Amino acid sequence: MAGKSVIVEAREIHLAMDLIKLGARLQFLEAETSLSRDRLIKLYKELKGTSPPKGLLPFSTDWFMTWLSNIHSSMFYNIYRFMVVHGGCTRINAIIKSYRLYIEQVQQQGGEPVLDFTRAWTLVRFFDSDMLQLSTCTRCTGLFVAHAHDSQSNYVCVLCRPPSRAGKTRPSGAKRDETEGGSPAAAGGTPAISSSQWLANVMNSSRTA
């Protein structure tokens, strides 16, 4: 930390504050800023009033493929790509802006965000490391999140051809959707929980195992 510009540090603290407010996890903050772990933990406690949650970041690309998650992550990633390609934003700025826009859009639609901030960030990292790709739907021409190297030739998106279960069991609230198409753990009989809560549960159980 010695010899570092105070202005740069102030900027980083500001960035970290934005990220924490959006719900970023500690690993994320460590990767995106050069602030020390102690400082980040202190900052987190000051802003949120609690210690940052422990545990690993989600690492599976499969989560983004289930029905509702795929819709939400495609929505987010399309905005993100716009911000980078056309908006000329830096990576982290693009993530922050597009995540805010995503939340705004979901709330406008009267739904609840399925993609939490950590997931959104992981999504971008997966794309950066070529684990995911955007496939063009042959019906609506929209771009959707898909596994890398999946065949593009006859691809039809989850909105043009929703899985039968997703179409039939759709209730009006988005909360049920999450348990339906989103999280496999919640689908197994447990009551509806938010995706971040689900994530925390999964990580806690994997740590104790």
Added chain:
Amino acid sequence: MTRSPLYMQILKEQERNVIDTGTANDIGDLNLAYLLLAKRLVTEDIALAMYRLGMSRELADLLGSLSLSQIVKLAGSSLLLCRFRFDDHPMLSALTLEGKNPALQQAHAAILLSGQQLEAVR
């Protein structure tokens, strides 16, 4: 008092004119609202404005740099200045045929619009 056919025709014409200026005024109002909104969005954050308006940076910059009097002049037209963004057939049919869940439809529209080619200065 009987009215001559010519008089009746003039009356009809006038009526039509009233309707016409009404339409033109509506369009002018919409143009003005659109340009003012665009200018405000661009001054707030250009990247967000480009996303919301579906515009290239050049065009967004251009709109942002318009003066108020330029905006008023530009808006006072009987032609609409903004374009319908779902101008592509597969896109439009995907959105209109679905018609079941409005939230999903909105999500679909958002995905399609953000992947769309931008309106740009050519």
